[in-house]
Amino acid sequence: MLPDLPAFLLVAAAAAVACRFAGYVAMRWLPPSHRLDAALRATPLAVMAGITAMALAVGGMTEALALTLAGVVALVTRNDVGAAVAGVAFGAVLRAFGL
Template structure:
């Protein structure tokens, strides 16, 4: 599978998840279960993406993922932690790890 195919599939999955959330909010009555499901969807998508990268990768990906998790815990900023994890991966690649 090519990179562009994987990116297209992941983008389609993310779009589908977002649209399904809007559909659920429109057609289903509000409840605690629905709220919990909508809050968990972005995390599930990110977990699927990172699990694929971790399974195909090695030490660099594992360290980058660990740093992103650590940054998330420390800063409570998911986007900043993701950018930091990518930065760690880029730095390790540049160092030849």
């Protein structure tokens, strides 16, 4: 374990909690609008795009194949959670076979 790992985890957890509470606080003062609604709907997609882009940049063929499968499953089934589970499972199988 890295010596800085507990500090990193603590900072990441604090940032996650702060972001969660900031949403509730902001919604108290921001008037509802179509632009705000669109921004709130786009946030999960932006987060997932950032995560997958980082995985593709750092990873190799295994990550690319797993993300491709997850994308195909998401398009075919329209089930994001199922697609994520399928991608992770496929990546684990590929890693188990040494790819």
